[in-house]
């Protein structure tokens with residue numbers, strides 16, 4: 001296996017930059033998810049790594065080897081990159097073993113050697129027992145594993161997944177997530193996994209690269225992405241964070257600063273080096289909100305909607321001082337709030353979004 005280094009990669013189509021100045025280093029054996037809204041450049045980035053697209057500028061290394069740069073581009077078949085697509089096209093007339101071994105047959109690999117490699121690849125995806133089945137007699141998840149084995153048989157130095165679970169139903173998705181996680185643990189394969197499903201990215205990846213408009217918005221471990229978003233886009237994109245205008249009143253001290261938000265003063269977490277500023281933004285999660293009595297500080301407002309979810313309800317709430325801002329939190333049974341209820345809320349904590357997005 002090998003690591004991957006993308007350095008200042010830009011890909012333009014005409015005067016439109018689909019990928020702009022992106023630098024990402026994936027360590028040998030790391031599982032990196034690339035996450036972002038539709039059209040943010042995820043697929044283009046994957047196609048650049050695979051060699052299906054040529055860089056406009058920048059460089060890509062796989063292991064120590066320069067595969068794309070100003071000197072030219074190594075063709076896809078010479079990159080030793082395995083790809084698992086969303087639409088796993090298996091040949092229906094071939095058995096599982098024949099599907100997996102097809103590339104070896106074309107490359108005229110010795111038959112005994114090819115059999116051994118196919119058996120090894122099937123073992124890696126736990127499909128040993130199904131070598132003689134045809135794709136029509138497999139479940140969706142099993143077919144996806146055949147597609148994975150077919151890419152592993154060529155001993156790739158890195159495996160790219162392009163939304164591999166997008167076509168599967170919810171239950172199968174969850175069990176395939178477990179399978180991919182176990183596969184990664186067992187094999188230590190370097191994986192780049194494209195998805196627009198953040199729950200999937202959070203569950204699987206060591207680190208997540210969030211893309212926005214062709215640029216890298218943040219590259220961090222799932223927990224850091226959630227707790228310390230680098231920009232308002234990442235804050236609201238990840239787990240529906242609420243972004244509020246605030247005034248930073250104090251400089252950072254021991255990882256905290258005092259801010260004024262919705263007329264209330266709150267101590268929030270922040271990066272070192274933060275200074276007081278007028279136009280700041282904070283990110284809060286529903287667990288940062290609590291209902292308080294009349295004397296508990298905080299601010300007044302009205303419940304806009306209460307959506308029952310079974311066991312809990314999602315309460316949407318508009319502060320009296322800023323009716324356009326909607327906050328939300330979950331309330332467990334018994335749910336005493338309904339649309340129109342007047343309540344007083346307090347923000348307990350939050351994260352001061354850095355002024356300059358830093359990656």
Ligand SMILES: Nc1ncnc2c1ncn2[C@@H]1O[C@H](COP(=O)(O)OP(=O)(O)OP(=O)(O)O)[C@@H](O)[C@H]1O
Nearest residue numbers: 013017018036037038039040041042043044045196
């Ligand atoms: N060959 C092309 N010519 C012109 N524009 C392109 C080309 N390929 C992609 N783009 C544009 O580049 C942008 C990024 O596309 P890309 O497919 O990489 O996004 P994505 O994040 O993978 O989206 P999705 O999640 O919807 O697949 C889009 O605006 C797309 O229209």
